[in-house]
Amino acid sequence: MRIVIVGGVAAGMSAASRARRFDPKVEIVVFERGEWISYGACGLPYVLGGDVDNFDSLVARTPEQIRGRGIGVRLRHEVTGIDAGAGTLTVFDRDAGRTVTEPYDRLLIATGVSPIRPDLATTDLRGVHVLKDIPDGQAIQASLEGAKRACIVGGGYIGLELAENFRARGLSVVMLEKGPEVAGRILDTPYQRRIREVVEANGVNVRCGTTVTGLTGKAGRVTGVQTDAGLVRADVVVVSVGVKPNTALARAAGVRLGKTGAVAVNIRQETNVAGIYAAGDNTEATHRVTRRRVHIPLGLTANRMGRVAGVNMAGGHATFPGILGTAIFKTFSLGVARTGLTQAEADALGLDAHSVDVSSTDHAGYYADAAPIHVRLTAERTTGRLLGTQIVAHHHLSAKRVDVVAALLQQRGTVQDLFDCDLAYAPPFSSVWDVMLVAADRLHREVRAG
C-alpha cells in the first residue's frame, strides 16, 4: 500500500506522521513543491521582528528526521495532475526539469491556500511582498535591509501581527485597510476599534476606508503605494488581504468543491473521489455551532484534519470533530481572540442572538500590573445556548481564556453552564469572579429577561 501526500506543511506532515504511527509498514511519500516542509508558518511574522531567532527555528522536523521515520520526502516536486481512475499522479521534478508518473493507493491533497494577490501585488517592482511561506519571509527580510518605511496593505490578523514586528525593527508603518476598521472579519465593530486604537498608540499610521489604486517605483524598486486618499511612501510593501484555497489540482481530478470554494470532505476527510482525501487550509470543515460547512483556514484545524486523514488513509478510523473558528493573535501588548460566532455573524445567520460587553481587569485590580480585558459574550436568546465570545486583552496572554468558552461550545453548553464553572481564582490570575463569569452572569440575566 502506498500513501501519497501532496503538500508537506501542517496538514500534510500531520497526516504522514499519523499514518506512519498507525501502520509502521505502509509506504508514505510526501511531495512538496517548495523547499521547506514541516514548519510553523504562523511564526513567520516573528522572525521579522526578532521574537523568533531565524527561519530555521520554525522547522519542526528536518527532511532527514522525517526520512528517518520512514517517510519519503520529495522536495521541489510539484504534483501537476491526478488520474484517479489509474491511481497515478504526474509530478514535475523542478530540479531535474522533467515530469514523472507516480502511483498511489491513497492520496491526500493538502495544497493549502495562496495569498490573494490583487493586480498591484503581481508587480515586477522589488520590495512588494505577500507573506505565506518561508521564502516569502526571507524575501521580506531581505527587502527590510536599509528600509525605513513599511506599508501593510490589509488590516487582518497577519497585517496586525506584521505591524508589531515592523515597529519592533524601528520602521515607520502605515496600514491601509479598505474596510471601515481593522480586524474586520474577526470581531464585531466595537472590538475592531479597540484594536485599532492600541495599534495607533504604538505608532502605526492606520488608514481605514482607503483603497489602494497602484504602486510607484524607481529603478525597479517600490517607492510608494497610491491610494484614493493620496500617496503613501514606502520602501517595503506587504499585501495581506486574505487567502484562497488551492483547489486547481483537486478540481482537475474531479474532486468536488463546496459552496465555500474549498474542497468538500466528509468527517473522515474523504472527498467524493474514492481513495482521495483532503485536509488543511484548502479544505472545508463543519462549524460546530451552526452545523454549516465553512472555510476558516487555521493552524490547529489543518493539523487536526491531517491527523484524521492520516489515520484513515492508513486503514484506521478517525473522524473530524468540526471547528469553532477559535482564533487568537497578538499585536503589540494586545491579545485578541474569538471563538464561535460574533453577534454580526449570528445576525447574518438569522439567529436570535444577544451579546453583553464586560470590561474588567485580567486579574485582581489591586494586584500589580492588572491590565484591562474586554469581553463580548453571545448567546441564543430563547435557549441561553452559548454562541461565541470575543476578547481583547491588554496583557496578551489573558486572551487565552477564550478556551473556556470554546470548551463549552464544544459541549453545546449554555450561559448558565458557563456561570456555574468553578474557575481558578487567586489575585495574580483573575478577579474572584473571572471576567468570563461576570459576562455569563450578566448575559444570563439579559437572555432570561429578554
Added chain:
Amino acid sequence: MRIVIVGGVAAGMSAASRARRFDPKVEIVVFERGEWISYGACGLPYVLGGDVDNFDSLVARTPEQIRGRGIGVRLRHEVTGIDAGAGTLTVFDRDAGRTVTEPYDRLLIATGVSPIRPDLATTDLRGVHVLKDIPDGQAIQASLEGAKRACIVGGGYIGLELAENFRARGLSVVMLEKGPEVAGRILDTPYQRRIREVVEANGVNVRCGTTVTGLTGKAGRVTGVQTDAGLVRADVVVVSVGVKPNTALARAAGVRLGKTGAVAVNIRQETNVAGIYAAGDNTEATHRVTRRRVHIPLGLTANRMGRVAGVNMAGGHATFPGILGTAIFKTFSLGVARTGLTQAEADALGLDAHSVDVSSTDHAGYYADAAPIHVRLTAERTTGRLLGTQIVAHHHLSAKRVDVVAALLQQRGTVQDLFDCDLAYAPPFSSVWDVMLVAADRLHREVRAG
C-alpha cells in the same frame, strides 16, 4: 422582613449584596466582629511583598459605600448566640461593652474559618503569627520592620505565597513542613517536588519532614523555632498549617454539621434549622466529580455560596452548582493549579483512575520566552470521563488554562471531548497542539488501550 448576616467578608457581603439587589426593600444587617469588611483576604500575602500597595487596597467596598446601598453594617459586633425558636440573636457590642438582642427573619451564618494554631502559635512571644485577616497582616508587617530571618511553618499554598513575598523583601526564609513535600494536600507527589525545586532555587531553605517542637525567645520576642532537626533562627514566624471552620455559633443553635466538620446545607444554602442559612468557608459543598460533600474553603466558592444564600433569603430561588475544588496559586514565577481530583485522591476513593504527565512549553518553543509547563491529566479508565488536572507552569499565568478542564468537568466531559476542543493557537500563546490537547491525546490512547 429582616435579613441578618453574621460575618462581613466574602460570603456575607456577597449575600448582602445579592439580597439587596433582589429586593430593594428588605432590611439587611451585617454583624462583623472585626473592623474590616468586604475585602479580598487572598491578597494579604501580596501586601507584605509589595505587589499590592497597602491593606486598604484590598477593600472592595467601604462600610460607608455598603451603607449607601441600604445595607446595615455593625463592625466590632460579635454574635454570641442564636435563639432559633424566638428568631433572635445575642450580639456583643465590643465598643459599648454590652450585649444586645437582635431579631431576624432570615439568618446567614458566614463565620468563615480560623487558622489552626498549634500550641506553639499561641505563645506570648512577639513575632509569631498566623495570616487570616487584615489585622494578622498588619501584625506581620509590623514584625517585619528590621527583621532579617523569617520562618514559615507549613508548606501549603499560603506558606508558598508568603515565601515569595518574604523573599521579595530580602528576608532569608526557612520553610518547615511536617510532611514529605510541600503542597501536600494540593497536588500529586511529582508535582509537589517540582514546586519545591523552584522555591529552593529562589533561595528558600525548605525543610520537609521536619516537626516543630517549640519556640525560643528573648525579651518577649521570638528568636527561633525548635524542631526535631535542630534550631531555626527567626525574627518572624508565620504558622500556616491549615484552617478549621468556625462552627461554634451554628452548633449552639442546633445547626447540623456534616461529616467534614463544616456546616451542612442543601443546594439553596439552607441548614437544617428553618430560616438559618450558611455560606462560605465554614460550609460544606458538593463536589461535582464525586458527588460527595467536601470542605474546600476557597474564595470563589465562598462568594458563590453567599450569592445563592442572598437570593434565597430575599425570597428568590437560587441553587449552588457544586464545586470542583479548582485552585490556583503563584509562588515566584510558578503558577500552580488543579481542578477535580488528583490521582492520589481518585485512588483513595477507589476509582479506576489513570493519569498521564506531559511536559511542554506554554507557547511555541521557537517564540521568545517559552516557559516549561507540566500537566497531569486524570480520567476514569473504563469510561474516559475526565476526573481532574494538575498544572505547574513556569510562567505563572499559563496555569490558568486549568479552566478548560474545569469547564469540561462541569459538563462531565470525557478525555475525547477535551481532545476535540478547538482551542486557540498562535505562537505567542500556545503550541499548535496546546499542552492540554497533547495530554488529552495521550490519555485517550492509554485509557482506551487499558
